[in-house]
Each structure stands twice: as C-alpha cells, then as structure tokens.
Amino acid sequence: MNKFGFSLSPSSAINLDQVDRTFFNKLTEVEPDALRCMACGSCSATCTAAGYTGMSVRKVLLNLQRGRNEEVRKMLSACMLCGKCTMVCPRGINTRSIILNISKLW
Amino acid sequence: MVDYLHPSGFNSFIMPFVLGMTFVLVWCIGGAIRVIYELTPGDRKKFFLSLINPRIMAKNIKEWFCDCLFHVKLWKRNKLLGYMHSSIAFGWFMIIVVGHIEVFLYTPERIHRIWYPIFFRYFVAVTDHTMSGSFFFFLMDFFLLMILSGIILAMLKRAYSLLFGMRRTTRPSLTDLIGLYSLWSIFPLRLLAEGFTADISGGSFLTKTLNHLLHSFYSDPTQALPVWWAYSIALGVFMFILPFSRYMHIPAEILLIPMRNAGIPIRYSRKGISRLQVYSCPGCGVCIDACPLSAAKANIKDATVYLNRQLKRNNKKRIDQISDKCLLCGKCSSVCPVGVEGDKLRIAQRSTRKYNLTPDYSSIDGKQFIPQGSGKILYFAGCMTHLTPAIKRSLVSILEKAGEDYTIMDENGGICCGRPMLMAGRRDAAQQMIEKNTSIIMASGATTLLLSCPICYRIFKENYKLEGIEILHHTEYIKRLISEKRIDISKSDIKFAYHDPCELGRGCGIYEEPRDIIRAAGELLEGTKNGAESICCGGSLGSLSLGDEQRKRLIENALNNLTVASPDAIVTACPLCKNTFKRHSAIPVIDIAEVALQSIEKK
Ligand code: SF4
Ligand code: SF4
Ligand code: SF4
Ligand code: SF4
Numbered sequence: 001m002n003k004f005g006f007s008l009s010p011s012s013a014i015n016l017d018q019v020d021r022t023f024f025n026k027l028t029e030v031e032p033d034a035l036r037c038m039a040c041g042s043c044s045a046t047c048t049a050a051g052y053t054g055m056s057v058r059k060v061l062l063n064l065q066r067g068r069n070e071e072v073r074k075m076l077s078a079c080m081l082c083g084k085c086t087m088v089c090p091r092g093i094n095t096r097s098i099i100l101n102i103s104k105l106w
Numbered sequence: 107m108v109d110y111l112h113p114s115g116f117n118s119f120i121m122p123f124v125l126g127m128t129f130v131l132v133w134c135i136g137g138a139i140r141v142i143y144e145l146t147p148g149d150r151k152k153f154f155l156s157l158i159n160p161r162i163m164a165k166n167i168k169e170w171f172c173d174c175l176f177h178v179k180l181w182k183r184n185k186l187l188g189y190m191h192s193s194i195a196f197g198w199f200m201i202i203v204v205g206h207i208e209v210f211l212y213t214p215e216r217i218h219r220i221w222y223p224i225f226f227r228y229f230v231a232v233t234d235h236t237m238s239g240s241f242f243f244f245l246m247d248f249f250l251l252m253i254l255s256g257i258i259l260a261m262l263k264r265a266y267s268l269l270f271g272m273r274r275t276t277r278p279s280l281t282d283l284i285g286l287y288s289l290w291s292i293f294p295l296r297l298l299a300e301g302f303t304a305d306i307s308g309g310s311f312l313t314k315t316l317n318h319l320l321h322s323f324y325s326d327p328t329q330a331l332p333v334w335w336a337y338s339i340a341l342g343v344f345m346f347i348l349p350f351s352r353y354m355h356i357p358a359e360i361l362l363i364p365m366r367n368a369g370i371p372i373r374y375s376r377k378g379i380s381r382l383q384v385y386s387c388p389g390c391g392v393c394i395d396a397c398p399l400s401a402a403k404a405n406i407k408d409a410t411v412y413l414n415r416q417l418k419r420n421n422k423k424r425i426d427q428i429s430d431k432c433l434l435c436g437k438c439s440s441v442c443p444v445g446v447e448g449d450k451l452r453i454a455q456r457s458t459r460k461y462n463l464t465p466d467y468s469s470i471d472g473k474q475f476i477p478q479g480s481g482k483i484l485y486f487a488g489c490m491t492h493l494t495p496a497i498k499r500s501l502v503s504i505l506e507k508a509g510e511d512y513t514i515m516d517e518n519g520g521i522c523c524g525r526p527m528l529m530a531g532r533r534d535a536a537q538q539m540i541e542k543n544t545s546i547i548m549a550s551g552a553t554t555l556l557l558s559c560p561i562c563y564r565i566f567k568e569n570y571k572l573e574g575i576e577i578l579h580h581t582e583y584i585k586r587l588i589s590e591k592r593i594d595i596s597k598s599d600i601k602f603a604y605h606d607p608c609e610l611g612r613g614c615g616i617y618e619e620p621r622d623i624i625r626a627a628g629e630l631l632e633g634t635k636n637g638a639e640s641i642c643c644g645g646s647l648g649s650l651s652l653g654d655e656q657r658k659r660l661i662e663n664a665l666n667n668l669t670v671a672s673p674d675a676i677v678t679a680c681p682l683c684k685n686t687f688k689r690h691s692a693i694p695v696i697d698i699a700e701v702a703l704q705s706i707e708k709k
Contacts, residue, residue, distance in 0.1 A: 080539060083647045087685055100461070
C-alpha cells in the first residue's frame with residue numbers, strides 16, 4: 001500500500017570546500033580520463049543495471065568528486081561490466097576500466 | 107668387426123656433455139612431476155586415465171611425431187619455416203636413434219654409457235665393410251647434412267624473416283641467444299670432430315670428404331681431441347642453458363601433448379597446465395603477426411610470446427599490462443603451433459587480481475524478468491543487441507514471418523549474460539549472473555534459447571547448464587529456417603564481405619552457417635584473413651585497458667582486411683562488431699539478420 005503524507009529529506013547540500021577528494025585524486029592518477037567526463041549521462045541512460053539498481057557511471061564520477069563515497073559503493077556493486085556505457089560514451093572514456101580501477105583502489 | 111680405439115671407453119672430454127645431460131634429465135623429470143602434482147585431483151586422474159586409453163594414446167603418438175619432430179603445422183604456414191624446424195628436430199632425433207642402434211649392434215655391452223652413442227666415432231671404429239656398416243655411416247652423414255641445412259636456414263631467418271612468411275620475429279633474450287649459438291655450433295663441431303677421425307673410424311660422403319680435406323693440413327689424429335672437447339662443451343652449454351631459455355619447449359611439449367589430448371583445462375594462473383604451456387612456447391613468433399593488437403606498433407610487446415616470457419620472469423607489472431590489454435580474440439591460440447592458449451592464460455592472470463569492491467547482485471529480484479509469454483522459443487537479445495536495435499527488429503520480423511511461437515526474454519531490461527565479467531577474470535560475480543539467468547530461463551518454459559550476440563552465445567554454451575534447452579545463435583537459426591523452407595530468400599547481386607566475429611568463429615566454431623545465408627542472399631566475398639584467422643573488429647570487450655584512440659588503428663586495420671575485394675556492404679553476425687565497424691566504415695555494415703530480412707522482403 002502506498003503511504004501518503006510528508007517526510008523530511010536529509011539535506012543534500014555539499015560544501016565543496018570541505019569535501020575530501022583524496023580518493024578521486026588517487027583515481028585520476030591511474031585514470032586521467034575520469035576528468036574528461038562531461039556528465040552527459042549517456043552511460044546512465046544505456047546502463048543495463050540502471051533500471052533496477054540505480055547504477056550510473058556519471059553519478060559515480062560526480063559522487064566521487066563530491067566525496068560521497070558510500071553511494072558509489074552501492075552503485076558499483078551492481079555493475080555487470082557489460083560495456084554498454086563504454087560503447088556510447090561520446091568522449092570515448094573507457095568507463096569499464098574506471099570501474100575496475102575504482103574497485104581496485106577502494 | 108669393431109676396433110676399440112680407446113679401450114677404456116672413457117675420456118675426460120665427455121664430461122661437459124654428461125654433466126649437462128644429467129642436469130637436464132633431473133630438471134625435466136622434476137618439472138614434469140611438479141606439473142602433474144599441481145593439477146587438481148580430478149584433472150590428474152583424467153590425465154592418467156587418458157594414458158591407458160588406446161584412442162587418446164594413438165593420438166598422442168601421432169602428435170609427438172607430427173608436432174615435435176615434423177612440425178606439420180609450421181609446414182602448412184610456410185614451407186621454408188617448416189623445413190627449417192623439422193630438419194633440425196627430426197635430423198637430431200634420428201642421429202640419436204641411429205647412434206643408439208649402432209652402439210646396440212656393435213658394442214652392446216656399453217649401451218649403459220650415455221655418452222657412447224654421442225661420441226661413438228671417437229671410441230669405436232667400425233671396420234665392417236658390409237652393407238649395414240656403410241649404411242649406418244651414410245645415415246649418420248645424411249641426417250647431419252639435414253640438420254646443417256636447417257641451421258643455415260635458421261641463420262638466414264634471423265636476417266631475412268620475410269622469406270619465412272614472418273613480418274616480425276621474437277627478440278631473443280640473453281639465455282635464448284646463448285642457447286641459440288651453442289645449438290648452432292653443436293653440429294658443425296660434430297662434423298669437424300667426426301671428419302678428423304673418419305679415416306680411422308669410418309665415415310660417409312660428408313665426413314670422409316672432410317677428412318681428405320683436413321689431411322691436407324694435418325696428419326696427426328691426436329689433434330682431433332680439442333675438437334671433440336669443443337663439441338662436448340657446446341652440447342654441455344646447450345643443456346645447461348636449456349631450462350632457462352626457450353629451448354625448454356623441447357621437453358615441455360612432450361608432456362603438453364598428452365595433457366592437451368586428455369582435455370585438461372587451464373584452472374590456475376601459473377600452476378599446472380598453465381606452467382606447462384608457458385614453457386612449451388619456443389618463441390616462434392607466429393602469434394606476433396597474428397595478433398590484431400600488433401596493427402598499432404605500440405603493442406608488439408603484448409603478444410602471447412612476451413606474456414610467456416614475462417610469466418617465466420615473474421614480472422608482475424608487465425604480466426598485468428599484457429593481460430589487460432588483450433582483446434581475447436583467441437587468434438594467437440588458434441595459430442599457435444604448440445597449443446598455447448594465450449586468451450585463457452590471460453583470463454587466468456586477471457582472475458588473480460584483488461578487488462576491494464566486489465559486485466553483489468543478491469538484491470536483484472530475478473522474478474521480475476520472467477517473461478510473460480509462453481513461446482517455445484525464448485529470444486535473449488542481450489546488452490549489445492539493445493545497442494543495435496535494428497538487429498533485434500530484424501530477427502523479430504523473421505520470427506514473425508516464420509510463424510514462430512516466441513517470447514522475448516529481455517524486452518524490458520534483463521541481466522547481462524556474464525561473459526564480459528568472466529573475461530575480466532571475476533568468476534564469482536559472473537557465476538551470480540549465470541545463476542539468475544538460469545532460473546529465469548528455466549521458469550519460462552521455453553525449449554529453445556535464441557541469441558543474436560555471439561558473446562552471450564558462447565557463455566550460454568560453455569558455462570550455463572540448461573537441461574533440455576537448445577541453445578541457438580541466430581545464424582544457426584536462420585540457416586535452419588532456410589533449409590526447412592520456412593522462409594524464402596531471394597538472391598540479389600549485392601556483394602557482401604563477411605566478417606567472422608571472434609566469439610562466434612574461433613569461440614564457438616560457427617563459420618559456415620552465416621556464409622550459407624549470405625550465399626543465398628547475394629554474393630559472398632572474403633577478406634584476406636578469414637575464418638579461424640579473421641581479425642578482431644577491435645571493439646572487443648575482452649580488452650580491459652585499450653582506450654578509444656588505440657582501438658581506432660585496430661578497427662581500420664580490420665576494415666581494410668575486409669574491403670580488399672570492394673564489397674557493397676560488410677556483414678557480420680555480432681552486434682558489437684557491427685557497432686564498432688559502422689563508426690569507421692565507408693560502406694554500410696549490417697547484421698546477418700538484416701541481410702536475411704531484406705532478401706525476404708524483396709520478394
Ligand atoms: S558496464 Fe556496468 S555501468 Fe556500464 S552499462 Fe554495463 S552495467 Fe552499466
Ligand atoms: S557517457 Fe561518458 S561523458 Fe557521458 S556521463 Fe558517461 S562517462 Fe561521462
Ligand atoms: S605462443 Fe605459440 S605462436 Fe606464440 S611464440 Fe609461442 S609457440 Fe609461437
Ligand atoms: S587473444 Fe587476440 S588480442 Fe589477445 S594476444 Fe591473442 S591474438 Fe592478440
């Protein structure tokens with residue numbers, strides 16, 4: 001049964017001055033291409049796992065830049081390495097390699 | 107009949123050879139025990155059982171001769187290359203065999219001295235002037251000449267490899283070079299040594315002639331001793347360097363052949379059959395030209411021969427780089443004359459990788475994907491076909507036209523087949539997907555699983571256990587519809603060049619079905635390389651590290667191979683190949699399902 005009513009969402013404000021980007025910086029050392037993502041969302045639109053898990057390479061990269069690593073963990077554990085995101089990325093980013101490297105460095 | 111020139115039967119010059127020989131024997135027996143010990147108990151049992159199976163044993167014996175001695179596969183590749191290898195291997199083998207026969211016939215009481223067959227002419231003079239005596243002399247000289255001709259060719263090959271059909275050859279390592287030069291010097295030294303003594307011990311056309319020549323300089327036969335020393339030292343050096351050079355392939359291949367025929371799969375990254383394959387590689391370099399990666403010059407050091415070398419050296423960093431870059435197209439494995447499985451070896455290396463984040467699909471509810479329909483044919487389009495919807499549309503139209511009772515499994519999303527994950531070496535994660543998909547398929551009530559993607563097709567064939575369900579690739583399925591006359595295809599004069607997708611051709615052995623369909627629909631053209639030697643489109647999911655820029659060269663190279671005969675269109679049977687090619691091709695790239703549908707519609 002659907003519940004109706006109101007609830008409070010936790011604040012999603014991010015203070016970019018205080019964000020811990022050590023992990024993202026570590027990632028860009030091995031995957032400089034992570035910096036070339038323009039957040040177009042093509043990868044998310046095509047992702048096999050997106051429909052039922054919320055996986056999105058775009059969000060993974062954004063979340064890492066914003067230091068929200070916990071969300072990244074949840075998303076990455078759903079990726080199936082199918083390669084569709086790599087095929088569609090207009091910037092030619094090897095997203096699968098990024099995913100594997102994040103999993104390695106984590 | 108025989109004269110004992112040196113009745114003691116011993117001279118200290120034999121020592122380098124005896125020591126080297128003992129070393130090699132101990133090393134190889136130890137190595138063989140180690141490899142067998144490293145197999146899983148099940149595989150070990152399978153291996154031993156295969157040795158008492160007459161059919162497999164007959165195959166082993168045939169391959170020992172054809173592969174180790176006659177190098178039949180190299181002959182097929184290039185006559186000169188084949189002659190070079192087989193003259194050295196077979197000639198040497200025969201010299202050893204005939205040497206033993208001689209010892210056995212003339213001095214049977216000394217057969218247990220392992221140096222006797224090798225230095226027979228020094229110790230024994232056969233004064234037998236009967237047919238058999240001179241027959242053996244002739245044989246020995248004949249095979250020596252055969253080896254020497256092979257060695258001259260080997261020297262030539264180092265300078266002019268193109269003569270032997272090879273654009274690129276392996277760069278030898280230091281130990282390889284020591285082995286090479288000692289091997290090259292063994293036989294000329296043998297000729298010289300036997301030439302010195304030929305007037306006393308007997309000889310034939312080669313040694314006798316040399317003997318006459320030598321006597322114009324020297325008359326004292328004791329001067330021969332340094333040459334015998336040199337001959338023995340060359341043998342000794344070769345044997346001591348053998349385990350550390352590519353020449354280890356000689357003993358390793360002898361064990362690899364029965365293991366291969368027993369069907370032992372690669373299970374570990376370094377142990378067991380993986381170790382054996384690595385050491386069986388003679389560094390012939392056939393895999394360098396074959397590898398599609400070598401189209402971009404930067405990748406030459408990533409060929410399988412270099413993977414083998416780095417595995418021997420245990421260079422972790424390079425092993426990882428080489429393993430990750432490979433497209434897993436399987437071409438090196440299919441051309442390799444000794445049967446090194448470069449693609450599977452690399453997957454095994456990848457599987458040792460440590461990941462701190464591992465996939466977990468337990469929260470995905472498989473039930474949501476159980477299809478509503480109850481068709482007997484279940485069509486799983488798969489991730490890549492969803493990126494190329496024309497293939498899916500065409501195949502569905504064909505299913506309709508054939509009046510088939512079908513259901514689409516992943517119309518509204520589905521779970522990946524798991525093959526890309528398996529290729530990345532993450533077996534556990536792939537297994538989770540396999541289990542989820544299996545339960546979906548089993549719950550659907552279908553009797554046939556139809557696939558339009560060879561990547562899916564391969565894993566469904568190899569790793570899924572779908573009791574009672576026939577697994578078909580759409581090339582097989584369309585071919586069947588045509589032969590059963592359930593669809594009618596009209597022939598046009600369009601010229602199609604067919605590209606064999608790696609996973610369909612080399613992966614699953616399907617070469618003829620797509621060609622039959624094309625022949626029914628138009629004219630079939632072939633690329634320069636096709637079938638088992640077709641060139642990967644360059645888009646393979648097998649490579650983990652290859653970037654977009656690097657792939658461009660590979661794609662263009664593969665396209666050039668296909669367009670030599672100026673076709674009107676390129677046909678493939680894989681959505682990934684189609685997607686990859688169409689970005690760079692000047693002519694249309696279409697799937698076999700589209701070809702079939704167009705020729706039905708034209709009617
Ligand atoms: S590789 Fe992973 S992230 Fe990319 S499309 Fe496939 S499931 Fe999604
Ligand atoms: S498709 Fe490429 S550029 Fe677009 S969001 Fe995804 S990774 Fe970034
Ligand atoms: S892997 Fe095979 S093809 Fe390559 S060098 Fe070794 S033996 Fe030759
Ligand atoms: S599998 Fe293909 S890409 Fe990989 S090394 Fe062999 S030939 Fe090269």
